[in-house]
Amino acid sequence: MQNSKTKDYFNPGVTVDVAIFTIEDGSLKILLIKRANEPFKNKLALPGGFIHEDETAHDTALRVLADKAGVAGVYIEQLYTFDAPNRDPRGQIMSVTYFALVPREKINIEEGRQTEQPKFIDVEKIAALSFDHSEILAYARKRLQDKIQYTNVIYSLLPKLFTLSQLQSTYEIILDKKIDKRNFRKKFLQLGLLEATEKKFSEGRQRPAVLYRFKKTGFAELKKFF
Amino acid sequence: MQNSKTKDYFNPGVTVDVAIFTIEDGSLKILLIKRANEPFKNKLALPGGFIHEDETAHDTALRVLADKAGVAGVYIEQLYTFDAPNRDPRGQIMSVTYFALVPREKINIEEGRQTEQPKFIDVEKIAALSFDHSEILAYARKRLQDKIQYTNVIYSLLPKLFTLSQLQSTYEIILDKKIDKRNFRKKFLQLGLLEATEKKFSEGRQRPAVLYRFKKTGFAELKKFF
DNA sequence: CCAAAAGTGTTGACTGTACACCCATGT
DNA sequence: ACATGGGTGTACAGTCAACACTTTTGG
Known part of the structure; x- marks a missing residue:
């Protein structure tokens, strides 16, 4: 793309993180991965990834949904953009966050295949997450609670x-x-x-x-x- | 900042645009500027600017408020992040948008001084705006309508x-x-x-x-x- | 005394909430 | 026959919506 003019400016990194909720065994669960790399190696985190060229944040979120949860065509909505100064030790990287709602039986996680094997975890049993993902999760839960009360x-x-x-x-x-x-x-x-x-x-x-x-x-x- | 690791990725440009509302003469008005440069030269647009290094989007929004409206300490809230593919002809540039509410008498616009002289315009009398700013304005108005109904x-x-x-x-x-x-x-x-x-x-x-x-x-x- | 906005109560409709028992089935 | 979740109605309280006249002031 012809963004020669934007080179004059500082461009922060931009990732997309997705809070994927489902109901399973009488609990609200969220899809988490165990990070394969630093920072926060081996810690739990929301699935996400950097935005690619010519890709919208929404596209990125759909890609994450497909890659990590094996689903498409589910409810998805942009949540908020997080960019607290030291949220990412690698530098100035903002996260455009989404939340998605998926019926459990639509999820297709291939067990043990992926490097960062995604798992559904009961939101009540999550201690600490990587980056500011605990904050993102809290925000997503609030939005979910609000949203089911005035929408379908x-x-x-x-x-x-x-x-x-x-x-x-x-x-x-x-x-x-x-x-x-x-x-x-x-x-x-x-x-x-x-x-x-x-x-x-x-x-x-x-x-x-x-x-x-x-x-x-x-x-x-x-x-x-x- | 040490974002050497992020250099591997594509970083889109990131701007912040702010919908600054006030009430004046019995109308809801929003602060608009006339753009001094291409693209959309001489067209109306929301005030905004690129994020600087080591600055959060929120900081940028406060900077815009100070520069264009001469106010600080007012209500401000992040709205949504817009990144439709061709929203900016210069390339892939996303906008993290905010909305601010200001009592009219707090506003300090120095008439005629600035290159992009900001003015309050009745939201009912706005035809077309630059970029996707009409969409942002519509989104902001909706948020404002909702928010006054369940908050103070x-x-x-x-x-x-x-x-x-x-x-x-x-x-x-x-x-x-x-x-x-x-x-x-x-x-x-x-x-x-x-x-x-x-x-x-x-x-x-x-x-x-x-x-x-x-x-x-x-x-x-x-x-x-x- | 007139114009203009300030201020004030009641009623009926609707909505939310509390609450307890019988039903249909599988074992 | 019994254990289990499925299914149903009523009464009271609180909230919402509609509605019209008197009051206080300045001119």
């Missing part, structure tokens, strides 16, 4: 068909609080986003649950939720 | 003392809708953010209005507003 993004964490209990549980896990079952169902069904299917789901010796699906996929902003 | 940032657009009518008018201008006077006063006073002063404000032949002030300055997140 929750759909991007669920399989195509799901029970109302699964849906409620997903909210409870993310918001980290109990929700009343009757009120939840009333409210959510009133939003008109869901349609019941003929199918039922049963597991163990309980009454089978009706499976629902979202009428429309795709993002929508709503009045309010909880 | 409105304080940063008002003088220290103000009447409830001024406060209400500020909301009406930004949200672009009429609000019922009685409901507004009831609700806002109930929030407990304001205290009445002994002073009154009168202008013309009306009943003088009580002047209020915010009990605490500084940002606060609230339950809800409107």
Whole structure:
């Protein structure tokens, strides 16, 4: 590209880091890698990478999603750009961060293959991360909590068909609080986003649950939720 | 700085652009400059500049605020990072954007002095801007509308003392809708953010209005507003 | 005394919240 | 038959929205 004119200026390094969330085993988990190189060698970090030439930050985030989680076509959103002075010991490197929501069964991690083997870790059990990634994670969790309360993004964490209990549980896990079952169902069904299917789901010796699906996929902003 | 390791990578240019809002003459206005150089010479644009070495984007935004609007210590917040492929004809240059809220009387623009003389323009009367700045402006307005509804940032657009009518008018201008006077006063006073002063404000032949002030300055997140 | 903005309450609709029992199934 | 999660309704409290007149001042 013809950025001869920009050579007069100082260009910081620019990376993209992605907070990839999923729900698994009743917990909110995030994809982390163990760094293969310095700095922070062998420490946990968010997956990410430098922006390439002729690539947008969004493209970079999609590349990270494909490389580290083996998924495409999931919900993704830019979070914030972090550039605290000493966030990276290599120098002045800013990070444009994204967060992505993925239903667990879409993830395709090839076990043990990669050098920086990605793993889903329960967000409640994460001690310290490399760089300022703990701060990024905290920011991402807050955004996730806010966003499920005034949009329909929750759909991007669920399989195509799901029970109302699964849906409620997903909210409870993310918001980290109990929700009343009757009120939840009333409210959510009133939003008109869901349609019941003929199918039922049963597991163990309980009454089978009706499976629902979202009428429309795709993002929508709503009045309010909880 | 020792960013020898990052030399292996492509570093895009990084600018900071700032949407500086104020209320003047019953309108929401934004500070714009007329560009002195190509690209977009003589076109209107948001004030901004390249990030300097050892400077954070936030620092850059403060520098822009000081240089173009002559203010410091005002409300400022990072908005979003824009990096669409052809947003800048000079090449791959991303913009980390900020928005700032300033009471009109704090602004110190020295008329006619600067090469790119900044002016406040009514946001409703802006046709086209340079680069993708129209998109940035739209994004900033949306953020402003949202933010005054669940935080107390409105304080940063008002003088220290103000009447409830001024406060209400500020909301009406930004949200672009009429609000019922009685409901507004009831609700806002109930929030407990304001205290009445002994002073009154009168202008013309009306009943003088009580002047209020915010009990605490500084940002606060609230339950809800409107 | 007139014009203009300041200031003030009530009602009905709606929304949120608390709360407990029966249902359908698998074992 | 029983254990397990699925599924349902009502009542009270709080919040929101609509609405009109009196007050205080300057001219």
